[in-house]
Amino acid sequence: MxxxxxxxxxxxxxxxxxxxxxxxxxxxxxxxxxxxxxxxPIRKGLLQRQAGxxxxxxxxxxxxxxxxxxxxxxxxxxxxxxxxxxxxxxxxxxxxxxxxxxxxxxxxxxxxxxxxxxxxxxxxxxxxxxxxxxxxxxxxxxxxxxxxxxxxxxxxxxxxxxxxxxxxxxxxxxxxxxxxxxxxxxxxxxxxxxxxxxxxxxxxxxxxxxxxxxxxxxxxxxxxxxxxxxxxxxxxxxxxxxxxxxxxDRIAVMYLGKIVELADRDLLYKTPMHPYTKALMSAVPIPDPRRKNAKSERILLKGDVPSPISPPSGCRFHTRCWKATEICKTTEPVLVELTPGQRVACHHPENFEDQAPQDTVLLTAAKEAAELVPDEVLEESAQTSAAEAEAPAEGGTSSAEKGDASGGKA
Missing domain, CATH: 3.40.50.300 (P-loop containing nucleotide triphosphate hydrolases)
Incomplete structure (x- = not known):
């Protein structure tokens, strides 16, 4: 042409x-x-001074x-x-x-x-x-x-x-x-x-x-x-x-002004790593009449998106995430490539080895959010994380075992 x-x-x-x-x-x-x-900028008052x-x-x-x-x-x-x-x-x-x-x-x-x-x-x-x-x-x-x-x-x-x-x-x-x-x-x-x-x-x-x-x-x-x-x-x-x-060809997932996951299309839909991405994917309807009576595994997120005027500290998704721990509240995760073609900003990614295994105590917000997540999703997340954790080194402690530990930080 x-x-x-x-x-x-x-x-x-x-x-x-x-x-x-x-x-x-x-x-x-x-x-x-x-x-x-x-x-x-947000301006207030007679002199229109910036207030935020x-x-x-x-x-x-x-x-x-x-x-x-x-x-x-x-x-x-x-x-x-x-x-x-x-x-x-x-x-x-x-x-x-x-x-x-x-x-x-x-x-x-x-x-x-x-x-x-x-x-x-x-x-x-x-x-x-x-x-x-x-x-x-x-x-x-x-x-x-x-x-x-x-x-x-x-x-x-x-x-x-x-x-x-x-x-x-x-x-x-x-x-x-x-x-x-x-x-x-x-x-x-x-x-x-x-x-x-x-x-x-x-x-x-x-x-x-x-x-x-x-x-x-x-x-x-x-x-x-x-x-x-x-x-x-x-x-x-x-x-x-x-x-x-x-x-x-590739997809970037944004949340509150940040890219939380960037991956090839097939990787993102088959194995989403960020909990927010997993929640988004669960909301996609499946047009299959045979599944009309099947129990839905849709993940319902707690609350609304926080205000971009004063975003949460650390990971911005920690106020709605069912995996959030203290490190998520205090330290902002960096967007890093965990597998070829897939970058994610998360301390406790899905479908991959835990990046902060020493931090196991869930935040109160995470405990409340976990009540909205189907048991099948939580079980699947624990299994895949454990499998990924055991794959690199033999005899290592799996993510599932670490999640069951009663202690806090190592």
Whole structure:
């Protein structure tokens, strides 16, 4: 397929964008995020003095490789959408670094980001508010060409009509307005606009959450097909675990502004290590009529997500976790790679050897949370942790035995 504005790719790079070419080899690091933070100030009083801050994103690290899809999941309010706007530079980070193709774009101004806008695009969550109701579809999808000063071969109108056809819309609808389209069609218009300049990275912020279930599969399959055809790299933000599983190569799980687990898709769904990830996975419904009378093993978490204004000390999940001990309350776990392709921030991970076996006394919050966790889940967790603990060294004390110990810290 002929890509839009193909003849202008070299000029754009020469004018100040990154040096990596459009046909970058899959596997190269395209986006690197280090220690990224975004704190929104809370101001009070007549003088509007800062009285605190909402820690929406509070120190995250990850990489996105060319040609892959990174899915980002988590509860509402965990900072997913803010993270997406930070890496596309729609928001100014409080701290940390964002590198695109080796170039630091963390604090680039409007002028500095302009040549990079053709390489980094965003698909917004709400297809009803992301399109200007006063503009025709042709004007909306053709806007990137005019803003970047690009004239595609055959003219803008011809290219816009081709893009509309690519995303499954009728090219004859060029002169229609957004109110004449359904939600799914509007989202396709947003996708066409994002793809106009053949970007390298597309950040999709819950691209199907506002759509009917019958339309979601069509849009998700469209994104998948376009990635195969155009060699796109995606960061897809969603709360629907089924959608994320279908489209992602790797998945990052966020909780209260932090990434608590980052793993390959198959590893995450088969052997989740963080208790929060395990609770999320248990909430995925299984469409099997034969299991309608089976006892559910869904994990019910205690209470609500704590306020991002004053997050808990140590591990932020310890107030709702059934495995939390004193070390979880006092020491923040580091996101480390416990198995190849799977990084987790937890002192007492699931499906792996205990990282803090000396700390066995559960917190009061953990005892209350454990009452909401099915016995089958607790038993399975103890068995897998014990098996992993015994595997590296023969004759060692298993995690299950350590869990039964009556003493506290060694």
């Amino acid at each position: 002929t890509t839009p504005a193909e003849s202008d790719g070299t000029e754009a790079n020469a004018s100040g964008a990154a040096t990596l070419t459009k046909d970058a080899a899959p596997g190269d690091v395209l986006l690197k995020v280090t220690g990224l933070q975004k704190h929104f 801050a909402v820690r929406a994103v509070d120190g995250i690290d990850f990489e996105v490789r060319a040609g892959e899809t990174l899915g980002v999941v988590g509860e509402s309010g965990c900072g997913k959408s803010t993270m997406g706007r930070l890496i596309t530079r729609l928001l100014e980070p409080t701290a940390g670094k964002v590198e695109f193709e080796g170039q630091d774009i963390t604090h680039l101004g409007v002028g500095g980001m302009r040549p990079l806008r053709r390489d980094v695009q965003m698909i917004f969550q709400d297809p009803y508010s992301s399109l200007n109701p006063r503009h025709t579809i042709g004007t909306i999808v053709g806007a990137p060409f005019k803003l970047q000063g690009v004239t595609p071969e055959g003219g803008i109108k011809k290219e816009v009509q081709r893009l509309l056809e690519v995303v499954g819309l009728n090219p004859e609808h060029y002169n229609r307005y957004p109110h004449e389209f359904s939600g799914g069609q509007r989202q396709r218009i947003g996708i066409a606009r994002a793809l106009a300049l053949n970007p390298k990275l597309v950040v999709a912020d819950e691209p199907v959450s506002a759509l009917d279930v019958s339309i979601q599969a069509q849009v998700v399959n469209l994104l998948d097909d376009l990635q195969q055809e155009l060699g796109l790299t995606y960061v897809i933000i969603a709360h629907d675990l089924s959608v994320v599983r279908h489209v992602s």
